[in-house]
Amino acid sequence: SAVISQKPSRDICQRGTSLTIQCQVDSQVTMMFWYRQQPGQSLTLIATANQGSEATYESGFVIDKFPISRPNLTFSTLTVSNMSPEDSSIYLCSVLTSTDTQYFGPGTRLTVL
Amino acid sequence: RKEVEQDPGPFNVPEGATVAFNCTYSNSASQSFFWYRQDCRKEPKLLMSVYSSGNEDGRFTAQLNRASQYISLLIRDSKLSDSATYLCVVRHNTDKLIFGTGTRLQVFP
Numbered sequence: 001s002a003v004i005s006q007k008p009s010r011d012i013c014q015r016g017t018s019l020t021i022q023c024q025v026d027s028q029v030t031m032m033f034w035y036r037q038q039p040g041q042s043l044t045l046i047a048t049a050n051q052g053s054e055a056t057y058e059s060g061f062v063i064d065k066f067p068i069s070r071p072n073l074t075f076s077t078l079t080v081s082n083m084s085p086e087d088s089s090i091y092l093c094s095v096l097t098s099t100d101t102q103y104f105g106p107g108t109r110l111t112v113l
Numbered sequence: 114r115k116e117v118e119q120d121p122g123p124f125n126v127p128e129g130a131t132v133a134f135n136c137t138y139s140n141s142a143s144q145s146f147f148w149y150r151q152d153c154r155k156e157p158k159l160l161m162s163v164y165s166s167g168n169e170d171g172r173f174t175a176q177l178n179r180a181s182q183y184i185s186l187l188i189r190d191s192k193l194s195d196s197a198t199y200l201c202v203v204r205h206n207t208d209k210l211i212f213g214t215g216t217r218l219q220v221f222p
Contacts, residue, residue, distance in 0.1 A: 030208075031208055033209075033210075041214065042200060042212045042213060042214040042215050043157065043200075043210075043212045044212075045209055045210070045211075048208075048209070058209075092156055092157075094210075096208055100145075101159060102159070102210055103159070104156040104157050104158070105156060106155070106156050107155075107156050
């Protein structure tokens with residue numbers, strides 16, 4: 001299995017500011033992803049974090065709004081830029097391991113005022 | 114139309130009951146199928162993978178019908194601790210997971 005930690009676990013931010021969420025996994029993994037889960041909704045994939053290159057974004061998500069870094073095989077960051085109340089959500093890091101199993105981090109609960 | 118569709122529930126069942134959840138998916142190129150469980154304010158956790166031949170894990174049985182693009186989960190002898198949201202998930206050959214909206218289960222004493 002993979003143990004994933006995320007920081008911060010929650011934050012309350014003012015509109016117009018940015019927040020960077022960190023994701024650390026305890027082992028090297030094949031792939032890392034960032035998801036968003038809005039209140040009462042299911043999970044939506046934001047992007048695949050690629051090591052050493054630009055992330056691959058899903059339709060409706062752009063790099064300027066959600067810049068992502070993945071400097072190595074066990075660490076990634078997601079920044080939520082120029083936040084608005086609509087960005088209030090839970091942001092989850094996820095990894096795919098060599099056993100073809102996908103695990104999720106505990107999530108970062110973001111509230112934008 | 115959503116790519117993965119589930120009845121949102123809630124399903125309210127007494128302890129000991131048998132309950133079944135259904136899920137349909139629209140992309141015939143989907144390659145792998147899973148049920149995840151998500152407790153309130155927690156992250157999703159893999160419950161079981163779903164194979165074409167059907168598979169069982171204790172009280173849980175999962176079935177896949179590729180022709181009908183239909184997945185099911187059966188829970189026997191429900192426990193209070195089974196109360197959660199059950200997410201139907203499919204994966205394409207790109208390794209992306211596509212989630213259904215989830216089915217809420219509430220087991221009462």
